[in-house]
Amino acid sequence: MSFGNAFFGYSWIDAIIRVVIVIGVMTVTVVYLTYGERKFVARFQQRLGPTRTGPIGLWQGFADALKLLTKEDIRPTNADRWVFEFAPYATFIPVLMVLIVLPFARDWGVRNLSLGMLYVFAVLGLNIVGIMMAGLGAGNKFALLGGVRAAAQMISYEIPLVLSLLAVAMIAGTLDLDKIALLQAHRPFILLQPLAFLIFATAMLSELHRAPFDIPVAESEIVGGFVVEFSGIRWSMFQLTEYASMWGFSIFGSVIFFGGWAFPKGLDWGWGWQLALTFIKSGAFILAIMWVRTTVPRLRIDQLMSFCWKVLLPLSLVQLLVNGFVLEYGWPQEVLSLTSLAGAAFLIAVIFRRAVRRPSKTKLVGAYRQAQVPE
Amino acid sequence: MTHWPEQLVSSREAEFDTVDMTINIGPQHPATHGVFRMVLRVDGELVTDCEPYIGYLHRGLEKLTENHDYRQAMGWWDRTDYLAGLCCEGAYCMAVEKLAGMQVPERAEYIRVIMMELSRISSHFMFLGAFGADVGSFGTSFAYAWRERERIYDLFEEVAGDRMFPTYFRPGGITMELPENFEARCRQLLGQIRQGIEDLDGLLTGNEIFIERCCNLSPLDTERAIALGITGPILRATGLAWDIRKAEPYSIYDRLTFDIPVGRQGDIFDRFFVRLSEMYQSCRIIEQCLADMPKKGLILDPKLPKTLRIDKKECYVRNEGTKGEYGVYALARGGTKPYRMKLRSPSFCNLSALREMVVGNYVADAVLILGSLDIVLGEVDK
Numbered sequence: 151m152s153f154g155n156a157f158f159g160y161s162w163i164d165a166i167i168r169v170v171i172v173i174g175v176m177t178v179t180v181v182y183l184t185y186g187e188r189k190f191v192a193r194f195q196q197r198l199g200p201t202r203t204g205p206i207g208l209w210q211g212f213a214d215a216l217k218l219l220t221k222e223d224i225r226p227t228n229a230d231r232w233v234f235e236f237a238p239y240a241t242f243i244p245v246l247m248v249l250i251v252l253p254f255a256r257d258w259g260v261r262n263l264s265l266g267m268l269y270v271f272a273v274l275g276l277n278i279v280g281i282m283m284a285g286l287g288a289g290n291k292f293a294l295l296g297g298v299r300a301a302a303q304m305i306s307y308e309i310p311l312v313l314s315l316l317a318v319a320m321i322a323g324t325l326d327l328d329k330i331a332l333l334q335a336h337r338p339f340i341l342l343q344p345l346a347f348l349i350f351a352t353a354m355l356s357e358l359h360r361a362p363f364d365i366p367v368a369e370s371e372i373v374g375g376f377v378v379e380f381s382g383i384r385w386s387m388f389q390l391t392e393y394a395s396m397w398g399f400s401i402f403g404s405v406i407f408f409g410g411w412a413f414p415k416g417l418d419w420g421w422g423w424q425l426a427l428t429f430i431k432s433g434a435f436i437l438a439i440m441w442v443r444t445t446v447p448r449l450r451i452d453q454l455m456s457f458c459w460k461v462l463l464p465l466s467l468v469q470l471l472v473n474g475f476v477l478e479y480g481w482p483q484e485v486l487s488l489t490s491l492a493g494a495a496f497l498i499a500v501i502f503r504r505a506v507r508r509p510s511k512t513k514l515v516g517a518y519r520q521a522q523v524p525e
Numbered sequence: 526m527t528h529w530p531e532q533l534v535s536s537r538e539a540e541f542d543t544v545d546m547t548i549n550i551g552p553q554h555p556a557t558h559g560v561f562r563m564v565l566r567v568d569g570e571l572v573t574d575c576e577p578y579i580g581y582l583h584r585g586l587e588k589l590t591e592n593h594d595y596r597q598a599m600g601w602w603d604r605t606d607y608l609a610g611l612c613c614e615g616a617y618c619m620a621v622e623k624l625a626g627m628q629v630p631e632r633a634e635y636i637r638v639i640m641m642e643l644s645r646i647s648s649h650f651m652f653l654g655a656f657g658a659d660v661g662s663f664g665t666s667f668a669y670a671w672r673e674r675e676r677i678y679d680l681f682e683e684v685a686g687d688r689m690f691p692t693y694f695r696p697g698g699i700t701m702e703l704p705e706n707f708e709a710r711c712r713q714l715l716g717q718i719r720q721g722i723e724d725l726d727g728l729l730t731g732n733e734i735f736i737e738r739c740c741n742l743s744p745l746d747t748e749r750a751i752a753l754g755i756t757g758p759i760l761r762a763t764g765l766a767w768d769i770r771k772a773e774p775y776s777i778y779d780r781l782t783f784d785i786p787v788g789r790q791g792d793i794f795d796r797f798f799v800r801l802s803e804m805y806q807s808c809r810i811i812e813q814c815l816a817d818m819p820k821k822g823l824i825l826d827p828k829l830p831k832t833l834r835i836d837k838k839e840c841y842v843r844n845e846g847t848k849g850e851y852g853v854y855a856l857a858r859g860g861t862k863p864y865r866m867k868l869r870s871p872s873f874c875n876l877s878a879l880r881e882m883v884v885g886n887y888v889a890d891a892v893l894i895l896g897s898l899d900i901v902l903g904e905v906d907k
Contacts, residue, residue, distance in 0.1 A: 191664075195669075196668055197668065361661065368661060369661075371556060371892045372888075373555060444662075444665045445662070445665065447657070447729070450737075453737055502733060
């Protein structure tokens with residue numbers, strides 16, 4: 151089976167079948183991602199997580215989904231009706247459109263586009279519209295703050311995200327996701343472009359608004375941000391979007407930096423192994439995202455923006471420039487690897503610059519003064 | 526504090542006819558740690574004004590005390606600073622003892638100090654956990670803190686029969702003798718507490734984002750803090766080693782050696798760190814008490830009258846509560862009830878600095894600043 155041979159000979163029947171399969175897999179994945187996240191986070195917090203619904207709580211996700219579907223769909227009186235009601239779908243559809251071009255295994259996706267990467271960038275940008283709609287249409291001030299924060303954050307971080315991926319595209323010489331995966335059959339691109347990967351991972355967290363960039367939905371400040379007024383099925387659409395885009399981004403990232411289905415031995419061991427590779431790699435990505443979420447605090451919006459514009463953006467531009475020189479003059483690929491590694495080290499040094507200055511425990515605790523009564 | 530250049534502000538106002546937005550945070554909001562409400566006026570993300578509203582938890586503590594027997598009113602005082610009920614009981618008992626001229630047996634004093642320091646630790650754990658959640662660490666710090674707090678409360682339950690509101694002290698001593706294995710249990714608990722503090726320290730203190738968020742945020746200098754009536758860890762964070770346990774030792778604190786952790790500039794990080802360091806000091810105090818405590822002896826003088834009758838007298842006593850100076854003013858005019866009881870609650874006084882610290886900062890920081898004040902609404906609203 152490949153992209154050339156359509157099911158039943160008609161390309162549109164073929165497309166529908168493939169989309170249905172992708173949506174089905176996505177739904178089940180999302181249900182188990184929510185379950186998995188609850189279990190995983192619970193382990194970090196010395197809890198058990200869901201245990202009651204089915205063996206070790208395995209049906210919890212389905213129970214939650216059913217509950218959400220049957221809940222009352224509340225619309226605040228001062229909400230802008232159509233904007234409010236359409237917002238969840240406007241957020242979800244772009245994510246679904248991204249899933250269409252992702253190669254899950256060799257020659258298996260819904261459609262493979264020769265400009266697949268460009269398509270992903272273009273479609274992901276639409277996501278912001280839905281979130282803005284949710285923020286502005288809900289008639290709630292927390293939602294408004296959340297929506298505006300989300301817009302600022304996602305638009306800013308899209309630039310380093312795109313630039314870091316372009317660095318890979320330069321080396322690959324193509325925007326075709328399937329070909330990019332194929333090129334990494336023996337050596338994933340993360341070895342050549344560690345800096346680009348770091349930038350991608352950071353920007354990805356921001357695009358997904360996961361911790362430490364969960365500013366638009368900050369629970370302790372604006373109590374859910376743009377989703378604050380949604381309930382029932384519309385709220386679950388946002389949840390679906392969040393986890394589906396996390397999954398989509400994970401597959402996208404693993405295709406671009408870790409060789410997707412191709413590395414290691416993807417070509418030799420058949421499609422079962424390729425699918426397994428896709429799921430293992432995206433799973434590892436998702437676990438890393440959850441790990442970060444349970445560990446680190448949240449940034450403030452101005453710190454977030456300055457990190458994007460003053461650190462990530464210049465670094466990704468430098469990365470592009472260096473790649474350009476190396477490729478133009480045909481220098482060995484080790485140069486790419488080394489320069490990018492140096493950049494990555496610099497980025498980590500920038501992040502940890504406060505850690506150097508951090509107050510040492512002994513110094514502060516030891517600095518006792520004699521207790522004295524002020525006059 | 527973020528300062529916007531003057532010309533920027535004025536030109537912006539001239540260009541766009543912008544209106545500040547009012548956000549109502551609380552009384553039901555995860556950041557307010559209780560039923561506190563603050564109305565923020567925000568210009569975008571920047572807070573231009575902040576108005577706190579309190580009183581949602583007012584239970585008329587002072588009036589209730591004035592209408593009850595000296596011993597009956599004990600239970601109300603647990604519920605002021607409900608995160609460290611025993612410290613409040615301690616202050617109330619000290620006030621009544623001073624009025625009635627009672628002597629507390631030595632063993633009872635030691636037990637009181639152990640229990641008060643354990644309450645202080647549990648209250649500070651609550652602060653660390655909740656503050657971590659305010660900064661946004663998704664409940665992990667909360668779960669760590671909660672684990673240790675549960676262990677402390679388990680010990681309280683073993684000793685006094687209740688977890689949050691033990692009502693364990695009485696004017697003149699304590700109610701019950703300690704359980705058999707108390708010392709071993711307490712030492713084991715101290716080990717666990719130290720581990721718990723280390724865990725929270727490792728999770729938060731060195732984290733770059735945490736430092737980025739907390740350092741240099743709303744620094745307070747000592748003079749201003751004193752002028753606002755701020756006491757406790759927030760005052761110590763400004764660099765002044767003012768701790769009533771040292772400055773005006775009550776109970777047996779003059780016999781114990783411990784240090785007063787102080788901060789450097791009174792910013793949010795210092796407040797956090799002073800509390801963290803204080804917990805180690807409390808552990809030290811408890812260890813000394815366990816070692817020095819008389820193994821046998823009275824805990825409550827059996828010859829005390831059944832009903833306390835106090836002639837005309839007044840007093841003001843204060844102890845170092847977990848949030849600051851916890852002062853009790855008592856006025857007796859004969860009879861079995863106090864004529865007037867007044868609580869100087871540290872949370873309420875500390876809250877007076879809120880507006881000053883919040884204005885000019887971001888909305889996200891307002892939540893953090895409120896968290897760093899570590900208010901307990903039972904104490905604010907009395």
